[in-house]
Amino acid sequence: MGGSNSTRRVSFETDENENVTVVKGVRLSENVINRMREPSKPQFGSLPQPQAKVEPVPNLAPIRPAFDPPGPPPPASGSAADDSELRRKITEEVQKGLEEERSKKQYEINQWLEKERARVKAQAYADSQAHVQEEVSRILASERAAALDRVTAEEERLRTKLLAKQLDERDQQLRKQDAFYREQLNKLEERSTQFYKATNENYHKAADDVNAKFRRYEISPVCADLQGQILKCYRENAGKTLLCSNIASLYLQCVNSAKQNKLRTGG
Numbered sequence: 001m002g003g004s005n006s007t008r009r010v011s012f013e014t015d016e017n018e019n020v021t022v023v024k025g026v027r028l029s030e031n032v033i034n035r036m037r038e039p040s041k042p043q044f045g046s047l048p049q050p051q052a053k054v055e056p057v058p059n060l061a062p063i064r065p066a067f068d069p070p071g072p073p074p075p076a077s078g079s080a081a082d083d084s085e086l087r088r089k090i091t092e093e094v095q096k097g098l099e100e101e102r103s104k105k106q107y108e109i110n111q112w113l114e115k116e117r118a119r120v121k122a123q124a125y126a127d128s129q130a131h132v133q134e135e136v137s138r139i140l141a142s143e144r145a146a147a148l149d150r151v152t153a154e155e156e157r158l159r160t161k162l163l164a165k166q167l168d169e170r171d172q173q174l175r176k177q178d179a180f181y182r183e184q185l186n187k188l189e190e191r192s193t194q195f196y197k198a199t200n201e202n203y204h205k206a207a208d209d210v211n212a213k214f215r216r217y218e219i220s221p222v223c224a225d226l227q228g229q230i231l232k233c234y235r236e237n238a239g240k241t242l243l244c245s246n247i248a249s250l251y252l253q254c255v256n257s258a259k260q261n262k263l264r265t266g267g
Contacts, residue, residue: 223254 221227230251233244 222258223251226251226254 226247229247230244233247234241237243
């Protein structure tokens with residue numbers, strides 16, 4: 001959006017009689033033409049310019065010029081003055097129209113700039129809000145993950161600490177039980193040693209008492225020769241015991257004789 005600068009060419013021409021001025025390239029309204037037809041008003045309120053103080057110069061001899069200077073120009077005619085005034089008015093009106101058009105275009109440009117500034121500001125605010133929201137979400141997610149990691153690490157630390165405490169308590173309990181069992185075992189061993197010692201002493205004492213009270217008899221086998229012969233015959237004649245019947249009869253007679261002798265002697 002913006003105004004395009006246009007260049008207007010204004011030219012002034014006069015007819016052959018120099019009574020009418022023709023302006024080309026400018027379209028004038030009726031009001032402008034009426035204002036140009038009005039006579040120019042004199043300007044009031046202008047103050048006379050202060051005159052500078054001039055120092056007197058010494059009297060000098062006049063110098064004759066080499067040639068006579070030209071005379072003053074002839075006074076301008078009335079039509080030339082009107083033409084100049086008309087040109088001035090046209091120029092002022094053209095400048096005024098151009099200034100109004102420039103002001104209008106400048107106003108439109110300013111309005112467009114204000115709208116663009118508002119739009120850009122709103123867009124920048126929306127973008128900044130979106131960026132802030134995204135950054136806040138990212139920070140919250142990061143802090144949530146860090147907090148979860150801290151909670152997990154803390155739980156793991158507490159679990160490890162609790163397990164170590166339980167193991168320590170269990171170890172102390174086992175140590176106490178081991179010391180108690182060792183003490184009981186030592187007491188049992190001491191009691192067993194004392195009981196064994198007392199039992200051994202009592203046994204030897206009882207054995208000595210029995211040996212002192214009862215006389216020990218020496219027993220010798222009866223008919224040992226015949227007993228050896230019978231055993232030898234049975235081994236040599238396995239399954240034929242009748243072959244050893246004679247030796248068996250002799251062994252029985254020997255045994256019966258020994259019994260009778262014991263009964264007679266009272267032994």
